[in-house]
Amino acid sequence: MESTHIKVVLVGFGSVSQHFCKIILLKQRPKKLFERIRVVGVCDSSGAIYDENGFSLQQLLNHKEKTGLVEFASTQNQEQIRSFKDAEEMVKSIPSYDVLVDASPVNLNDGNPGLQCARISIARGANVVFANKAPLVLDYKGLHDLAIEQKVEIAFSATVCGGLPVINVGQRDLVGADFVSIKGIFNSTTNYILSQMELGNSREHALAEAQKTGIAEADPHLDVAGIDTANKLVIIANSLLKIDTPIRLEQVVICGIEKISKQDLDSAKAEGYTIKLVASATMDKNMKKYSYTVAPERVEIDSFLGRASNTDMCICFETDIYETISMKTNETGVFPTSAAVLRDILNMKRFKLK
Ligand SMILES: NC(=O)c1ccc[n+]([C@@H]2O[C@H](COP(=O)([O-])OP(=O)(O)OC[C@H]3O[C@@H](n4cnc5c(N)ncnc54)[C@H](OP(=O)(O)O)[C@@H]3O)[C@@H](O)[C@H]2O)c1
Known part of the structure; x- marks a missing residue:
């Protein structure tokens, strides 16, 4: 050879x-x-x-x-x-x-x-x-x-x-930046489920569809319970944020989409919102410490996160020197x-x- x-x-x-x-x-x-x-x-x-x-x-x-x-x-x-x-x-x-x-x-x-x-x-x-x-x-x-x-x-x-080149852009193209926050929708399976539920389809049917395309985790509990999203947040934090001690999964406050109902989605919509499973690493006001969360959030329908539907995934880097850079992908398969x-x-x- x-x-x-x-x-x-x-x-x-x-x-x-x-x-x-x-x-x-x-x-x-x-x-x-x-x-x-x-x-x-x-x-x-x-x-x-x-x-x-x-x-x-x-x-x-x-x-x-x-x-x-x-x-x-x-x-x-x-x-x-x-x-x-x-x-x-x-x-x-x-x-x-x-x-x-x-x-x-x-x-x-x-x-x-x-x-x-x-x-x-x-x-x-x-x-x-x-x-x-x-x-x-x-x-x-x-x-x-x-x-x-x-x-x-x-x-x-x-x-x-x-x-979506999240790690590459974060490490290479945002060199020198301090991140005020990193926020996004990192899991296409749950985003697809929420979008389909909004349309009146069942959670089970949407998950089965996601499994068929190969985008769901082998254990879909990792998707639905927010653990896959939290895993990604941990990787992003440890590779992009200037933190002295690596964060562990246990430090992320995690809530999945299991309890989100069609009624929750309908009432959000009536007020101009949609519900997304959002991951955030947010710096506190003193610029000393990040907090890490994964949770369903009401976001404005017409916002960057709100417009990410079905199998879209997206990220917003809020930085000190590059202002805010956002990226989105639509991935229908593997x-x-x-x-x-x-x-x-x-x-x-x-x-x-x-
Ligand atoms: N699918 C996606 O869209 C996606 C996206 C990003 C990251 N990932 C990650 O990429 C990895 C692979 O995903 P996938 O979708 O390809 O999963 P998958 O279709 O379930 O494939 C997993 C493979 O690993 C093999 N395997 C299981 N136990 C093993 C062991 N002990 N030693 C060696 N091989 C073993 C399985 O063997 P058998 O074939 O015999 O079952 C199978 O071939 C996962 O960690 C997933 O989280 C997946």
């Missing part, structure tokens, strides 16, 4: 990883950007496989669709494929690789398998790209410090609002998140094309 190839290991082969592979298959131009990517390792809940030459992505996708497993069929040269019982065993055992993509489910108990695989990969000198929020929510500083020590990069733009994973890989210093 030429050294210009980017050897990728995927932890998790669900919606995000599969759409990542589909993008690489679909995108022909510029060829030199995409043809370098080789998926050499992949795992799901049933086990892990490795091929030093890189898998045929189409075969991987076909096989997963047909069998539900990544474990490979005899269509490829079996001899060069090594199998492992799980992701951790694979990332410990295989020859060096360039980047680990963590697209495994959110596990807020211990962050695994993502957290452990990320630590092993960084220690082995590989870069890590996260779509999974849990490792960053549980140990942002540990991963950040380890990456600096090992001189590798970690990137996580896919963890917050799919393809492609933008997978594109953000790809973006993070292609933007890494060691993979930049000259």
Whole structure:
């Protein structure tokens, strides 16, 4: 294999990883950007496989669709494929690789398998790209410090609002800013549910629709109870705000949308408001301390947040030197998140094309 190839290991082969592979298959131009990517390792809940030459992505996708497993069929040269019982065993055992993509489910108990695989990969000198929020929510500083020590990069733009470049804009384009507040709608599933309830559709039907498109969390309680939004707020706070001690999920006051009824939405509407699940990090008046909340809020129908409906997600950065910058995305499926994973890989210093 030429050294210009980017050897990728995927932890998790669900919606995000599969759409990542589909993008690489679909995108022909510029060829030199995409043809370098080789998926050499992949795992799901049933086990892990490795091929030093890189898998045929189409075969991987076909096989997963047909069998539900990544474990490979005899269509490829079996001899060069090594199998492992799980992701951790694979990332410990295989020859060096360039980047680990963590697209495994959110596990807020211990962050695994993502957290452990990320630590092993960084220690082995590989870069890590996260779509999974849990490792960053549980140990942002540990991963950040380890990456600096090992001189590798970690990137996580896919963890917050799919393809909307919240982290990139916050870190790069708002350089030097102090944030007076960061406020937004970070979860498309709950935004879709609230918009559909406003139209008279049931909460259950709207959730089922969101699940069908792949945008809902594997455990939809994380969406509906506001925990997914709070996870994103923690990642934004720890990566963008100049705070001495990283914040923990327990410091976010969280209220979900479970108790919002059609009547609440109707009475808000009658007064010119709509209800949104809003995440906020707000600096106090003395500019000393942030408070963090996730809660359903009445916002004016014609405001920036009020106009974000259905699967829209958005963010407003209120800053000292750039004034207020707002961004919005409408994402109807998983492609933008997978594109953000790809973006993070292609933007890494060691993979930049000259
Ligand atoms: N979907 C989105 O729009 C979106 C957006 C932003 C961030 N994310 C985050 O990205 C991550 C992946 O999301 P997704 O939508 O792709 O989820 P998903 O469709 O549920 O896929 C999860 C994958 O992880 C695998 N898995 C489960 N337990 C595992 C284990 N112990 N070891 C290795 N693999 C394991 C699953 O295996 P099986 O296939 O065998 O079940 C599946 O392949 C999640 O953390 C999610 O929060 C998703």
